[in-house]
Amino acid sequence: MIVVDAHHHLWTADYPWLAAPALAPIRRDYTMADLRPHLAAAGVKRTVLVEAGRCHAAETSRFLALAAVTPEIAGVVGWAALADPDLRAMLTRHRAGPGGDCLVGVRDQLQAGPDDLLDRPAIRAGLAGVAAAGLVNELVVRAAQLPAVARAAAGLPEARFVLDHLGKPSISAGVDRWRRLIEPVAACPNxxxxxxxxxxxxxxxxxxxxLSPYVKAALEMFGPDRLMFGSDWPVCEVVATYEEVVAVLSEILGGRPAAVFGGTAARVYRLENC
Known part of the structure; x- marks a missing residue:
């Protein structure tokens, strides 16, 4: 089994969002040289590099060029503004540049928007455009936005959606509230x-x-063929090491299910292109 980390980031210390005082522990440059020892220690062979909140096309271009010369990076989820009328042309430009074949998905910073953002026509048009380009719609949203995620997924059955971080549950609010919000999302096979x-x-x-109630509920609702492991490194380093994240998920799941730790990511992102 080839283990795939389906969600990690790279960034430089000058990213504006890193200025928040709580993020001081991770306010530095993070490169592949920093990540490689963790991959080796955890037995991870391939990764998916996800946009890191720069919200600029240049970041995606840089990540694609890096993927072209970095064996570990099997795919890149780049940033794009879904409401941008130039979205399709931008994706075409990325694909024509260095590492363009490694573009596997698009992520906008939807979590910063209102709860019903995914219901808006411009956003729906962007989601449809990403799907028409053969790419994954990667969704980073708050738990309160999950009902809109379910409506968007049901309204675009031809699209592939990947929900980051299980929809960012409010752990302090308890698993039952989150479960009510995510069940309609899990009911969408795409x-x-x-x-x-x-x-x-x-x-x-x-x-x-x-953590266990959330992981086990997700396994029940989505099944292993619709779940994938992601470290969320280096964000995780605010509270945990890369190795601790891998270990706790493995403990809760009773091992490393092949689908969760690689197979789902390879299929959904079509990683054979890289």
């Missing part, structure tokens, strides 16, 4: 979810017991 970011949502003092 949505895959990532077991990622949970240690960060739980915060300092997270434990396996705290």
């Amino acid at each position: 949505v895959v979810a990532k077991l990622s970011g949970l240690v960060t949502e739980a915060g300092p003092g997270w434990t396996r017991a705290v």
Whole structure:
């Protein structure tokens, strides 16, 4: 089995969002040289590099060029503004540039918008455009936005959606509230979810017991063929190491299910292109 980390980032210390005081522990440059020892320690062979909140096309171009010369990076989820009328042309330009074949998905920073953002015609048109380009629609949203995710997925059955961080549940609010919100999403067969970011949502003092109900509920609702492991490194380093994230998921799941730890990502992102 080839283990795939379906969600990690790289960035430089000058990213504006890193200025938040709570993020001081990760306010530095993170490169592939920093990541490689963690991959080796955890037995991870391939990765998916996800946009890191720069919200600029130049970041995607840089990540694609890096993927072209980095064996570990099997695919890139780049940033694009879904409401941009030039979206399709931008995707065409990215694909024509260095590493363009490694573009596997598009992610906008939807979590910063209102709860009904995915219901808006311009956003729906962007989601449809990404799908028409043969790419994954990657969704980073808040739990309150999950009803709109379900409506968008049902309204665009031809699209492939990947839900980051299980929809960012509010751990303090309890698993039942989150489950009510995500069940309609899980009912859409074109949505895959990532077991990622949970240690960060739980915060300092997270434990396996705290995370386990969310992981097990996701496994019940989505099944292993619609779940994928993601480290969310280096965001996770605010509260946990890369190795701790891998270990706690493996413990909760009773091992490393082949689908969750590689097979789902390879299929959904079509990683054979890289």
